[in-house]
Amino acid sequence: TMDAVSLHAPIFRFTGHGEESLSKFERVDDVVMGGVSKSQLVPSDFCASWRGLVRTEGGGFCGQRTRPMAQPLNLTGADGIYIKCR
Numbered sequence: 001t002m003d004a005v006s007l008h009a010p011i012f013r014f015t016g017h018g019e020e021s022l023s024k025f026e027r028v029d030d031v032v033m034g035g036v037s038k039s040q041l042v043p044s045d046f047c048a049s050w051r052g053l054v055r056t057e058g059g060g061f062c063g064q065r066t067r068p069m070a071q072p073l074n075l076t077g078a079d080g081i082y083i084k085c086r
Contacts, residue, residue, distance in 0.1 A: 011073060011081070014048045022048065028063040030055070037062050 012021045022041055029052070030037045039052025039062035052062045075081075 012048075014043050014046065019043070024066055024069070025064050026067050027052075028061075028065055030060045030062070035060050039064070 012024065014021050022043060025041050025048075027039050027041070029035065029039055035055060035058070037052065037054040037060040039050060039054070041064055042049045042051060050064055054060045054062045
């Protein structure tokens with residue numbers, strides 16, 4: 001078998017660029033369908049924290065997504081994307 005080589009290169013940097021990186025995301029909460037759930041993306045040390053309150057009764061939801069990018073990510077040579085959540 002071949003040894004897997006892992007290169008970790010951040011797609012978004014939140015350290016020193018927090019507000020700029022946060023502006024590339026938007027929340028998608030059930031408010032768009034008349035719900036009351038709410039969330040936000042908050043800069044922290046070296047990362048961003050996604051926080052919120054979801055109303056589970058009636059199918060509530062909270063989410064985040066990137067806004068359309070002026071220039072697409074260049075993932076040439078990448079096998080995938082690694083997301084680290086705590």
